[in-house]
Amino acid sequence: RVDGSRLWATIAETARFGATPAGGLNRLTLSPEDGQVRDWFRDACQAAGLTVRVDALGTQYALRPGRDASRLPVAFGSHLDTQPTGGRFDGILGVLAGLEAMRALNDAGIETEAPLLLVNWTNEEGSRFAPAMMASAAYAGDFTTDEILDKTDAAGITVGDALDAIGYRGTDAVGDQAIGAFVELHIEQGPILEAEGLTVGVVEGGQGIAWFDGTITGFEAHAGTTPMPRRRDALLGLAEIALAVERIARAHAPTAVATVGEAVIGAPSRNVVPGLVRFTLDVRDPKSEVLDAIEAELRASLPAIAERRNLAVDLARIWRKEPVPFDPGVIAAVDAAAESLGLSRRRMVSGAGHDACNLAGRVPTAMIFVPCKDGVSHNESESATPADCAAGADVLLQTVLTLANA
Amino acid sequence: RVDGSRLWATIAETARFGATPAGGLNRLTLSPEDGQVRDWFRDACQAAGLTVRVDALGTQYALRPGRDASRLPVAFGSHLDTQPTGGRFDGILGVLAGLEAMRALNDAGIETEAPLLLVNWTNEEGSRFAPAMMASAAYAGDFTTDEILDKTDAAGITVGDALDAIGYRGTDAVGDQAIGAFVELHIEQGPILEAEGLTVGVVEGGQGIAWFDGTITGFEAHAGTTPMPRRRDALLGLAEIALAVERIARAHAPTAVATVGEAVIGAPSRNVVPGLVRFTLDVRDPKSEVLDAIEAELRASLPAIAERRNLAVDLARIWRKEPVPFDPGVIAAVDAAAESLGLSRRRMVSGAGHDACNLAGRVPTAMIFVPCKDGVSHNESESATPADCAAGADVLLQTVLTLANA
Numbered sequence: 015r016v017d018g019s020r021l022w023a024t025i026a027e028t029a030r031f032g033a034t035p036a037g038g039l040n041r042l043t044l045s046p047e048d049g050q051v052r053d054w055f056r057d058a059c060q061a062a063g064l065t066v067r068v069d070a071l072g073t074q075y076a077l078r079p080g081r082d083a084s085r086l087p088v089a090f091g092s093h094l095d096t097q098p099t100g101g102r103f104d105g106i107l108g109v110l111a112g113l114e115a116m117r118a119l120n121d122a123g124i125e126t127e128a129p130l131l132l133v134n135w136t137n138e139e140g141s142r143f144a145p146a147m148m149a150s151a152a153y154a155g156d157f158t159t160d161e162i163l164d165k166t167d168a169a170g171i172t173v174g175d176a177l178d179a180i181g182y183r184g185t186d187a188v189g190d191q192a193i194g195a196f197v198e199l200h201i202e203q204g205p206i207l208e209a210e211g212l213t214v215g216v217v218e219g220g221q222g223i224a225w226f227d228g229t230i231t232g233f234e235a236h237a238g239t240t241p242m243p244r245r246r247d248a249l250l251g252l253a254e255i256a257l258a259v260e261r262i263a264r265a266h267a268p269t270a271v272a273t274v275g276e277a278v279i280g281a282p283s284r285n286v287v288p289g290l291v292r293f294t295l296d297v298r299d300p301k302s303e304v305l306d307a308i309e310a311e312l313r314a315s316l317p318a319i320a321e322r323r324n325l326a327v328d329l330a331r332i333w334r335k336e337p338v339p340f341d342p343g344v345i346a347a348v349d350a351a352a353e354s355l356g357l358s359r360r361r362m363v364s365g366a367g368h369d370a371c372n373l374a375g376r377v378p379t380a381m382i383f384v385p386c387k388d389g390v391s392h393n394e395s396e397s398a399t400p401a402d403c404a405a406g407a408d409v410l411l412q413t414v415l416t417l418a419n420a
Numbered sequence: 421r422v423d424g425s426r427l428w429a430t431i432a433e434t435a436r437f438g439a440t441p442a443g444g445l446n447r448l449t450l451s452p453e454d455g456q457v458r459d460w461f462r463d464a465c466q467a468a469g470l471t472v473r474v475d476a477l478g479t480q481y482a483l484r485p486g487r488d489a490s491r492l493p494v495a496f497g498s499h500l501d502t503q504p505t506g507g508r509f510d511g512i513l514g515v516l517a518g519l520e521a522m523r524a525l526n527d528a529g530i531e532t533e534a535p536l537l538l539v540n541w542t543n544e545e546g547s548r549f550a551p552a553m554m555a556s557a558a559y560a561g562d563f564t565t566d567e568i569l570d571k572t573d574a575a576g577i578t579v580g581d582a583l584d585a586i587g588y589r590g591t592d593a594v595g596d597q598a599i600g601a602f603v604e605l606h607i608e609q610g611p612i613l614e615a616e617g618l619t620v621g622v623v624e625g626g627q628g629i630a631w632f633d634g635t636i637t638g639f640e641a642h643a644g645t646t647p648m649p650r651r652r653d654a655l656l657g658l659a660e661i662a663l664a665v666e667r668i669a670r671a672h673a674p675t676a677v678a679t680v681g682e683a684v685i686g687a688p689s690r691n692v693v694p695g696l697v698r699f700t701l702d703v704r705d706p707k708s709e710v711l712d713a714i715e716a717e718l719r720a721s722l723p724a725i726a727e728r729r730n731l732a733v734d735l736a737r738i739w740r741k742e743p744v745p746f747d748p749g750v751i752a753a754v755d756a757a758a759e760s761l762g763l764s765r766r767r768m769v770s771g772a773g774h775d776a777c778n779l780a781g782r783v784p785t786a787m788i789f790v791p792c793k794d795g796v797s798h799n800e801s802e803s804a805t806p807a808d809c810a811a812g813a814d815v816l817l818q819t820v821l822t823l824a825n826a
């Protein structure tokens with residue numbers, strides 16, 4: 015069993031890196047604050063006797079040897095980066111519960127058969143650099159390391175430069191650290207467990223995600239002299255597109271969700287009709303066909319908007335992550351661990367993307383969810399109880415022990 | 421008569437300050453580029469024998485003495501600042517045609533009865549600092565100098581600091597430079613003269629303008645896990661409000677126009693439901709009652725949007741400029757000047773705000789318009805012909821001579 019108070023204190027301890035006045039975190043990947051929490055994590059792992067390595071995309075791997083050096087390590091962890099309006103649990107719980115598991119094993123003097131590996135994946139959030147879960151995707155072979163190193167943020171800074179800026183461009187090749195199985199603990203980020211009064215979600219897979227970059231081109235014009243019918247207002251084009259996105263997602267209720275999360279006017283001015291708008295679109299559903307349908311319906315609705323408003327609309331799909339099922343064996347191990355701990359639970363699918371969804375393509379993988387308040391995440395008010403965090407960490411520890419000693 | 425080629429060359433000469441790759445200008449008020457063109461203007465005025473003074477809000481006044489020092493100067497000019505997507509004529513033509521008029525009088529050795537005063541008003545555009553026509557409003561007594569000095573741009577920089585940064589906080593008190601009459605030459609910024617094949621607009625007044633700052637507050641939430649019905653999406657709120665603004669303005673066709681020119685998401689991220697949006701609104705009509713009606717109709721439509729989407733919407737009116745009639749005597753002088761030059765013309769109302777609209781509250785004022793290509797302004801492609809610019813400058817010169825020798 016883990017030490018729940020120590021875990022809770024550790025969560026509080028790291029919440030100073032990137033703390034916001036509203037009690038949340040703004041710790042964008044590869045920012046100075048992310049560098050600080052990485053340094054802290056490395057030191058804490060070393061203090062727990064773990065050997066820490068860093069790969070070429072900055073992912074940190076902390077190894078605890080097993081009795082049988084020939085076996086592949088059982089890996090677990092998550093991410094320490096956050097959204098600009100991030101909370102104190104998203105990703106962080108998974109990494110720090112993993113650290114707590116290591117500490118608990120040390121305290122109890124337990125040696126496992128297989129080695130154990132705690133991982134902090136780079137850029138899970140996808141806010142500063144797209145796509146999300148970038149480093150685990152490269153680990154799984156979905157991108158080359160160079161493709162990822164060249165991705166840029168809104169300021170044009172590459173992942174490579176950002177890694178150098180905080181000293182986290184490691185020397186290990188991405189994917190060289192072999193892994194035998196992967197388990198990720200995470201807050202649910204949705205309302206189901208809380209609503210049903212359950213403690214543990216046994217996660218059977220992740221839904222599909224498609225990301226798009228859109229551009230709407232109209233014509234800058236004087237706000238005081240340009241008659242309404244002559245305007246080519248790119249912001250009004252965005253307004254119609256955003257409402258169409260909502261309507262189409264709702265037509266695929268209750269599973270589908272779709273979001274215009276970013277929208278920027280090219281050269282904004284109070285008395286200029288907007289001539290250029292760039293926006294992002296995030297579409298999700300557990301079914302691949304529904305992702306296809308939503309994209310097709312949206313594309314079908316664009317020409318009428320563009321024509322009526324005399325705008326050019328471009329929508330480019332920049333990323334697609336297919337729905338992914340987790341491994342029945344690891345799912346069963348999670349379920350058995352929760353059972354042995356007497357924790358109430360249910361099977362569920364993840365609405366958020368997670369590094370586990372990438373790992374699942376390469377190694378046997380599953381996830382553990384615990385409730386979060388009102389299902390709220392990507393918000394500074396994100397919250398989880400000490401008891402639920404400890405319960406999740408216990409399930410993680412028991413699952414890992416089962417897998418490592420099997 | 422002015423020297424049209426010299427005027428055209430002078431327009432080209434100053435277009436290097438803040439030039440954009442697309443052939444327009446980005447010369448926001450009190451920016452370094454605005455500082456450069458101000459220095460150039462001061463030097464050019466001094467080379468033409470004028471005495472240049474600067475007031476506490478940076479407005480430049482270039483005086484040419486008259487025979488009768490007891491008479492108030494006849495003033496003319498406009499502004500040298502531009503929009504972020506500005507053209508090479510908006511405001512600039514009025515200032516440089518005024519300089520050309522001074523040069524032409526020097527060349528012809530003409531002395532006027534009243535002194536002549538060429539003015540470059542600070543922040544006419546209102547893009548960096550609101551309201552537009554800021555310095556002329558203070559000159560006319562609509563704001564105190566301190567009120568204007570304290571206005572801030574999006575980065576929080578005050579007008580006072582911005583003046584200091586380019587060395588243009590002058591020592592003259594605002595309003596101390598007395599003016600007997602004001603005439604402003606400007607491109608029409610609308611399509612009427614071109615469509616009717618006319619050279620000169622004899623401007624009888626300016627329409628009313630109301631500016632608003634809006635805030636829409638929802639709740640940041642995870643784009644992948646938050647069901648559509650639970651969302652409080654501030655960007656979708658903006659979408660509905662922007663379309664309502666358009667619908668209401670169109671209901672007051674053909675005169676009314678309304679524009680959401682700026683819209684910014686609080687902490688944008690691809691996978692976060694927008695929780696905060698700030699926007700601006702610009703509403704115009706020649707009739708005060710129509711401004712009232714549009715504001716009332718918009719306010720009446722907000723509660724339903726806010727309630728249905730569970731958002732808080734705040735709309736604050738930050739500026740209102742009533743419709744303003746120009747002086748019959750100065751209008752007649754403009755008309756007579758165009759008549760004497762054999763130029764085709766019509767009476768019209770200005771859709772844009774101009775410093776003349778502020779001056780009109782204090783001294784006899786009127787404006788001269790010349791056509792611009794396709795009626796386009798606040799756009800880098802803004803264009804006017806050398807012949808029309810010269811014709812406008814001739815009308816300005818003749819009008820000023822009439823007023824100064826009357």
Ligand SMILES: NC(=O)NCCC(=O)O
Binds near residue numbers: 140366644
């Ligand atoms: N878990 C999580 O919030 N990941 C970020 C990627 C996404 O699902 O948008």
Ligand SMILES: NC(=O)NCCC(=O)O
Binds near residue numbers: 238544545546771
């Ligand atoms: N003339 C001009 O474009 N002025 C800017 C102020 C306005 O928006 O009308």
